[in-house]
Amino acid sequence: MIVNNINDLKAWKKQCPKKADYKINVLVCNGTSCMSSDSEMIAKMIEKELEKRSIEAEIRIIKTGCFGFCGQGPIIKIEPDDITYVQVKVEDVNDIVDSHLVHRTLVERLLYKEPNEKDQIKDGSGMKFYKKQMRIALRNCGEIDPENIEDYIVNDGYLALAKVLEEYSPEDVISIIKKSSLRGRGGGGFPTGLKWELTRKVKSDQKYIVCNADEGDPGAFMDRSILEGDPHSILEAMMIAGYAIGANHGLIYIRAEYGVATERLRKAIAAAKKAGLIGENIFGTEFSFDIEIKLGAGAFVCGEETALIHSMEGLRGEPTKKPPFPSEAGYRNKPTSVNNVETFANIPAIIINGPEWFSSIGTKSSKGTKVFALAGQIRNNGLVEVPMGTTFNEIVYEIGGGHPEGKEIKAIQIGGPSGGVITKEFFDMEIDYDSLQSKGAMMGSGGMIIMDEDTDMVQVAKFYLDFTQDESCGKCTPCRIGTKRMYEILERLVNMEGSPEDLNKLKVLGENIKSTSLCGLGQTAPNPVLSTMKYFKEEYEAYAYRTKKRAYSIDPNLCVGCTKCARNCPVSCISGSVREVHIIDESKCIACGACYEACPVNAIIKP
Amino acid sequence: MIRKILDMSTLDKSLLNELDDYILSLEGKKEEHLIHVLHKAQSLFGYLPQNLQLYIARKLDLPAARVNGVVTFYSFFNEKPVGKYTISVCMGTACFVKGADKVLDRVMEVTGTKKGEMSKDGLFTIKDVRCIGACGLAPVLTINDKVYGKVKPKDVDDIIRHYRSIQNDRK
Numbered sequence: 001m002i003v004n005n006i007n008d009l010k011a012w013k014k015q016c017p018k019k020a021d022y023k024i025n026v027l028v029c030n031g032t033s034c035m036s037s038d039s040e041m042i043a044k045m046i047e048k049e050l051e052k053r054s055i056e057a058e059i060r061i062i063k064t065g066c067f068g069f070c071g072q073g074p075i076i077k078i079e080p081d082d083i084t085y086v087q088v089k090v091e092d093v094n095d096i097v098d099s100h101l102v103h104r105t106l107v108e109r110l111l112y113k114e115p116n117e118k119d120q121i122k123d124g125s126g127m128k129f130y131k132k133q134m135r136i137a138l139r140n141c142g143e144i145d146p147e148n149i150e151d152y153i154v155n156d157g158y159l160a161l162a163k164v165l166e167e168y169s170p171e172d173v174i175s176i177i178k179k180s181s182l183r184g185r186g187g188g189g190f191p192t193g194l195k196w197e198l199t200r201k202v203k204s205d206q207k208y209i210v211c212n213a214d215e216g217d218p219g220a221f222m223d224r225s226i227l228e229g230d231p232h233s234i235l236e237a238m239m240i241a242g243y244a245i246g247a248n249h250g251l252i253y254i255r256a257e258y259g260v261a262t263e264r265l266r267k268a269i270a271a272a273k274k275a276g277l278i279g280e281n282i283f284g285t286e287f288s289f290d291i292e293i294k295l296g297a298g299a300f301v302c303g304e305e306t307a308l309i310h311s312m313e314g315l316r317g318e319p320t321k322k323p324p325f326p327s328e329a330g331y332r333n334k335p336t337s338v339n340n341v342e343t344f345a346n347i348p349a350i351i352i353n354g355p356e357w358f359s360s361i362g363t364k365s366s367k368g369t370k371v372f373a374l375a376g377q378i379r380n381n382g383l384v385e386v387p388m389g390t391t392f393n394e395i396v397y398e399i400g401g402g403h404p405e406g407k408e409i410k411a412i413q414i415g416g417p418s419g420g421v422i423t424k425e426f427f428d429m430e431i432d433y434d435s436l437q438s439k440g441a442m443m444g445s446g447g448m449i450i451m452d453e454d455t456d457m458v459q460v461a462k463f464y465l466d467f468t469q470d471e472s473c474g475k476c477t478p479c480r481i482g483t484k485r486m487y488e489i490l491e492r493l494v495n496m497e498g499s500p501e502d503l504n505k506l507k508v509l510g511e512n513i514k515s516t517s518l519c520g521l522g523q524t525a526p527n528p529v530l531s532t533m534k535y536f537k538e539e540y541e542a543y544a545y546r547t548k549k550r551a552y553s554i555d556p557n558l559c560v561g562c563t564k565c566a567r568n569c570p571v572s573c574i575s576g577s578v579r580e581v582h583i584i585d586e587s588k589c590i591a592c593g594a595c596y597e598a599c600p601v602n603a604i605i606k607p
Numbered sequence: 608m609i610r611k612i613l614d615m616s617t618l619d620k621s622l623l624n625e626l627d628d629y630i631l632s633l634e635g636k637k638e639e640h641l642i643h644v645l646h647k648a649q650s651l652f653g654y655l656p657q658n659l660q661l662y663i664a665r666k667l668d669l670p671a672a673r674v675n676g677v678v679t680f681y682s683f684f685n686e687k688p689v690g691k692y693t694i695s696v697c698m699g700t701a702c703f704v705k706g707a708d709k710v711l712d713r714v715m716e717v718t719g720t721k722k723g724e725m726s727k728d729g730l731f732t733i734k735d736v737r738c739i740g741a742c743g744l745a746p747v748l749t750i751n752d753k754v755y756g757k758v759k760p761k762d763v764d765d766i767i768r769h770y771r772s773i774q775n776d777r778k
Contacts, residue, residue: 215740216738220742297646
């Protein structure tokens with residue numbers, strides 16, 4: 001099908017196969033996470049089994065993008081029955097086909113069971129994990145086949161672009177986005193409409209739209225899931241942005257590590273080109289647009305827009321001073337608007353539903369939804385999209401299901417290596433850009449790492465600093481040398497070789513790096529340290545005053561002498577015979593925690 | 608200092624031809640495609656020895672220092688040869704808090720190879736990598752393109768044994 005105008009698109013939409021055309025739709029998650037647990041194989045086997053039984057015509061298998069509930073993968077959803085099966089294995093295929101698809105009886109053992117509750121849950125919407133979610137950016141993820149353009153068209157795909165080209169002037173588009181109050185989802189939260197307006201205002205023969213898909217924050221994977229699950233929405237949004245700022249060329253800068261996402265983007269671009277949706281005179285208008293993919297090569301700093309632009313030009317990904325901003329002189333020195341994947345994913349929905357709809361969701365300063373990646377010590381790992389203003393308590397305990405072993409959660413690290421920690425006293429805080437900033441953290445790209453009572457916050461800070469000092473591009477001194485010195489101080493502290501003076505040094509150094517570094521990487525690198533120092537001062541002091549107890553011990557009143565701890569100790573530092581109280585040699589203990597995990601009566605005391 | 612003369616004649620001719628064809632197919636300014644050319648070269652040769660970097664520099668009409676500067680800037684590019692299987696242990700935050708360091712230790716122990724190096728038999732290269740975005744499966748390691756999730760240190764032995772056995776079967 002070749003689309004020459006909006007009517008062609010509408011006619012195409014009518015012809016496209018819909019879910020309703022099939023008796024049953026079997027949605028198999030083919031996100032990276034589920035694929036690593038053989039979901040691709042599972043889909044293939046279901047297909048084969050259906051062919052064997054000659055029922056393949058009435059049942060469609062859809063290999064979708066990420067459902068979000070990655071901790072329970074691989075996931076299979078069956079529509080219209082609205083049944084979700086979790087942790088499906090290759091061996092379960094026969095049961096699903098025979099029982100469910102042929103005889104229409106549930107395979108109960110594969111249903112999800114809410115912890116501490118008896119009943120199994122049949123449908124996705126009934127799961128606590130999904131109840132509080134609202135999916136805008138992830139609207140098509142887990143719903144459609146990302147490699148089939150017709151699946152996107154059926155869900156109003158490219159309709160927003162058609163509407164924009166037929167009904168709106170570029171200025172109208174900018175004012176709609178401004179009215180929606182959409183802010184950049186990549187980190188800083190800069191208003192998207194304003195960014196476009198600034199880029200539009202600069203006069204130039206050539207401008208560029210760049211999609212920043214260099215998702216580098218450890219613990220964040222929303223951009224990848226969107227690209228894998230709904231690549232066309234990004235292409236459509238880039239063209240809308242191109243029309244708004246007056247650009248006819250788009251570039252997607254994507255991490256080389258994201259193989260599946262890159263492949264799906266390539267296929268999506270090819271399919272859109274074939275349909276005339278990317279190319280010359282789109283929808284029969286004057287507007288032409290082309291999109292190319294630029295691969296990264298593993299450098300965290302390239303998430304910073306000036307560094308990203310240099311990397312796209314085939315240079316070392318080092319940042320440059322702003323101004324000039326990319327909106328004035330970006331890629332090839334031409335005005336460039338760099339927007340993040342999740343930001344783009346919101347655009348078509350805003351155009352179709354209107355800016356008022358979007359700005360009615362969220363808090364006073366932050367509108368719409370945000371996708372968070374839940375990871376760490378939490379029962380339900382995965383991607384969640386919630387309205388701005390949702391509290392940490394709701395995300396951690398209602399959606400996330402709390403700690404997997406019921407331990408106390410003491411902090412959440414948000415915003416990756418640029419962010420900070422939120423402690424449990426603030427878990428009832430409504431999350432938005434400004435509330436996080438007021439607590440010394442930041443939205444970042446939305447990675448949330450849940451940390452329990454056992455987590456050593458000084459080690460966590462050291463982990464982040466190890467990351468940033470390694471990823472520092474080396475161009476400016478405060479970041480290159482400062483972060484290294486901070487790391488050395490932290491190392492000294494955890495090796496019990498530090499002194500109380502070090503704490504002050506860390507603080508002063510951190511503040512100086514923040515105020516003098518060239519780009520966002522350096523300006524935010526000390527945040528994990530400063531924020532953990534603020535809220536967990538006693539943990540730092542324990543190291544600085546060398547009072548930190550580093551060995552485990554055994555409560556003699558609780559020990560039953562089962563010998564399990566001694567058998568599990570990797571350095572054999574636990575002595576004692578059967579039915580006698582055991583003793584840990586504290587000078588040999590390496591604090592690995594193996595005994596703690598092994599003890600059946602909770603007699604091991606943590607350091 | 609003794610200058611080492613880089614000998615480009617030792618590079619495999621047929622692979623170079625393939626690389627040349629790729630460079631020819633690129634549109635626009637060649638130097639902007641440097642990173643893509645390096646990706647291609649690494650996929651062909653396995654790594655980017657200095658003589659290959661010099662070859663690429665000549666081909667794209669760039670100073671060799673510029674090519675080397677880019678190769679050494681990005682962690683994806685290797686200047687040293689890599690094993691048949693690259694074992695990458697994710698050191699992202701989610702994996703870290705779930706004990707990825709212990710998994711890495713076990714990998715190094717079982718293969719007898721240090722981080723960033725190739726095992727003596729040329730079978731494995733061990734790397735610690737930045738978040739691969741499969742945090743739901745933490746801790747994660749990948750072997751070439753295959754992802755292993757929720758890996759415990761004791762699982763490492765079986766995984767490595769599996770790759771060693773495929774290798775032996777081929778022999």
